[in-house]
Amino acid sequence: MTPVLPRGVRLHHDRVRDRWVLLAPERVIDLDPIGHAILSEIDGASAVGEITDRLAVKYDAPVEQIGGDVREYLAGLADRRFLDMVP
Amino acid sequence: MTVQHKPQAARAVQVPAPMAMLAELTHRCPLSCPYCSNPVELTRKEAELPTEAWLDAFRQAADLGVLQVHLSGGEPAARRDLTELIAGARDAGLYVNLITSAIGVTRKRLEAFDAAGLDHIQLSLQGTNPEMADMIGGYRGGYERKMQAAAWIKELGIPLTLNTVLHRKNLHQLPRAIDMAVEMGARRIEVAIVQFHGWALRSRAALMPTLEQAEEASRVVAEARKRLKGVLVLDYVPADYHTATPKRCMGGWGMTGLNIAPDGQVLPCHAAQTIPHLTFDRITERPLRDIWYDGAAFNAYRGDDWMQEPCRSCDLKTKDFGGCRCQAMALAGDAAATDPTCAKSPLNAAVRAQAAEDQQGDGALVYRAFEDATKVPFGTG
Numbered sequence A: 001m002t003p004v005l006p007r008g009v010r011l012h013h014d015r016v017r018d019r020w021v022l023l024a025p026e027r028v029i030d031l032d033p034i035g036h037a038i039l040s041e042i043d044g045a046s047a048v049g050e051i052t053d054r055l056a057v058k059y060d061a062p063v064e065q066i067g068g069d070v071r072e073y074l075a076g077l078a079d080r081r082f083l084d085m086v087p
Numbered sequence B: 001m002t003v004q005h006k007p008q009a010a011r012a013v014q015v016p017a018p019m020a021m022l023a024e025l026t027h028r029c030p031l032s033c034p035y036c037s038n039p040v041e042l043t044r045k046e047a048e049l050p051t052e053a054w055l056d057a058f059r060q061a062a063d064l065g066v067l068q069v070h071l072s073g074g075e076p077a078a079r080r081d082l083t084e085l086i087a088g089a090r091d092a093g094l095y096v097n098l099i100t101s102a103i104g105v106t107r108k109r110l111e112a113f114d115a116a117g118l119d120h121i122q123l124s125l126q127g128t129n130p131e132m133a134d135m136i137g138g139y140r141g142g143y144e145r146k147m148q149a150a151a152w153i154k155e156l157g158i159p160l161t162l163n164t165v166l167h168r169k170n171l172h173q174l175p176r177a178i179d180m181a182v183e184m185g186a187r188r189i190e191v192a193i194v195q196f197h198g199w200a201l202r203s204r205a206a207l208m209p210t211l212e213q214a215e216e217a218s219r220v221v222a223e224a225r226k227r228l229k230g231v232l233v234l235d236y237v238p239a240d241y242h243t244a245t246p247k248r249c250m251g252g253w254g255m256t257g258l259n260i261a262p263d264g265q266v267l268p269c270h271a272a273q274t275i276p277h278l279t280f281d282r283i284t285e286r287p288l289r290d291i292w293y294d295g296a297a298f299n300a301y302r303g304d305d306w307m308q309e310p311c312r313s314c315d316l317k318t319k320d321f322g323g324c325r326c327q328a329m330a331l332a333g334d335a336a337a338t339d340p341t342c343a344k345s346p347l348n349a350a351v352r353a354q355a356a357e358d359q360q361g362d363g364a365l366v367y368r369a370f371e372d373a374t375k376v377p378f379g380t381g
Helices: A033-040 A048-059 A063-079 B051-064 B082-091 B107-115 B130-137 B142-156 B171-183 B211-227 B288-294 B325-332 B348-360
Strands: A002-004 A010-014 A019-024 A027-030 A084-086 B020-024 B068-072 B095-100 B120-125 B160-166 B188-193 B233-237 B257-260
Touching (some): A019 A033, A063 A084, B020 B051, B130 B142, B160 B171, B171 B188, B171 B211
Parallel strands (some): B020 B068, B020 B257, B095 B120, B188 B233
16 A cells, blocks of 8 residues: 555744644644654555665664554544545 | 743643744635635625735744645635735745635636645535535526636646535535545535634524424534545534534634634634624734734633633533533623533523524524625525
């Protein structure tokens, strides 16, 4: 599965509050550093597995643990239609 | 940059920067919906802010911390400079949402909005067939034109939310409206039971849903949320006359968003002009930052100093903020009173009795109109 940010959902740096947010219809989702790290890896081409591998290297953490966190985070966004999962 | 800001007057309330701005570009509209959220005294075209003033407002809003602008009306497409305004709002760094009936919007214009960087469209739906939609909107042929525009929006891939306002006359169409949202490719639907402010108060006996309808709407929404998880998100505003808890006052009065009226008056909410003792600053006369933090209307109902009993000692006061100030004004004659749709309000029994009486009635629809309007929507005369 490849996560894709659909049109109308944008990663945005909120310069006034100095934080990263996801802008979506009628919603502003405050991103913690982990959420920002995951969403920053979404490029429309990388599959969930590849994103997990990159984050595991970057944060020197076990792939199994990172993989669970990433899948759970992305599923939460997909349920709210902030993210498309493309087979 | 500081986000927390202490207003000049000594106050206990820390005021955060605003997140959203509703830009009511015009009150002109091809429709005459009887529950229009515009004030009863509509602003004419001659008094509307010029393009440059709106572009400046967008820049000031973004500098202040606003992240999303909702371009609304009236019908915002009645502004010939709408494409320029969309582009200017995007340039300012804002997420740009267009709230429209889409009636009379051509495909060519939609393409221009798209190219200008429009992020999202909220399309209003007055009914799920021409008979209902055109009767509510007071515009024959409006439904067909709206459906044409919806097809173009889908073809162009512009993200879409379908906005429905439901009341006694069309609540039975809710299941079909949800299906239509899916067919249109919308990711979201707003299901709002009509709120009785301004224009809608005049048609309350025609629009008041029955208790059974209000309960059925909640069932339909709950079922659809389960069935359409990951397909369609449902945002729901229940019928507050029929519930024990009032609708919360936004995220608190003057805490999350602001509204600019067509003539440049800056309002805490779109109905704030129904509170007669409030005075509003104009975007053309005072910096938006000052208006937000220090404007009299914005500070009027911030925090809880203004609250009376039963709100003052209520656990829910930080959750619902005493309910809607404008509804308190309309029903209790005091904007600082507990919203009478709250079960704890001394007026609640009377409100419920009124709702029970209204839902039995078959009052006529009173359509919105400019004061000297010659247009008489069909179905009324």
